Amino acid sequence: MRVVRAAGPDIVEVAEVTSPALKSPTDAVVSVTASAICGADLLPLSGHVPGFEWGTVLGHEFVGTVAEAGADVPFAVGSRVVCSSTVSCGTCWYCRHAMSSQCEQMALFGFSGVYPRLDGGQADLVRVPHADRVLWPLPEALDDDAAVFIADILPTAVRTVERAEVAEGDSVVVLGAGPVGLLEGLLADASGAHVVMVDPERRRRVEGERLGLRAVGTDEVLGVIEEMTTGRGVDVAIEASGHPDALASALAIVRGRGMVSVSGAHFDPDRPVDVGRMFAKELSLRFAMGSPTDDRARVAEMVLSGRIDPRPLITHRFPLDAAAEAYRIFRAHEATKVVLQP
Ligand SMILES: [Zn+2]
């Protein structure tokens, strides 16, 4: 079978390898029908994942059908399923309290080093541990294009907007118009908020406008805040870029008692945060990674009810064999969401 793997820094290769086999009664093997590329897939390629093993198969956003199921897996062969991006144990304190993103035995598909190695789903076949928990049977009405978003980024966006406590009439600025930021903008808009997307890249702003959102450049932010709030500051800022300067901007543009909610990935342990301002303005700062295993059913319901349709974010599709080109255009920000179809 074919896999897409990170063969070295900035090297994506399609390789022929032995098909995965069940290792435990709770394992399943999934035959992948669609697998999206995520910004997090770029982290090991750019050397941001300590201890990453070259050769790890990439991909943590995939849907498919069950090809083989262990004795303790409650899905029949042939069932359509979406796989959660992370594997969680189901028994630790966090899992028992529906906080699977903090599971003590967490693993992320397509990663090694920071977590135990778990080969990902940009492949013809993928082994899924704890399949009884990690896989979720797809309702017939949810097509593959919508379902790939349930694996990771839509639950992340939902959590981030919920933790921001966005309410009808709120002024909301989303910093970063990548796929997660765009979903957050759409969700805040669906809540009746006044949403402005901010991104320094013109292509991403155009993409936001194509989806019906207002989008401005970073140099226009202060003018927008003046216009929306007579300079008071916005009710909510959502940081969706992972850039440290964007986090500082988010804290600077919210009003007193405002809320900053962060889905961007931050790794810097030494970056200063202006706690003086946070105290004086009584600000709240929250982070969200998303818990697809806990949230997928209600997130799917949001899609089925029409509250949010993530599918227009897919701008490109490639066969698995063209994965290197797919990664190139995704990394160059020439695409919004890219789907690989084995
Ligand atoms: Zn992802």
Ligand SMILES: [Zn+2]
């Ligand atoms: Zn756990």
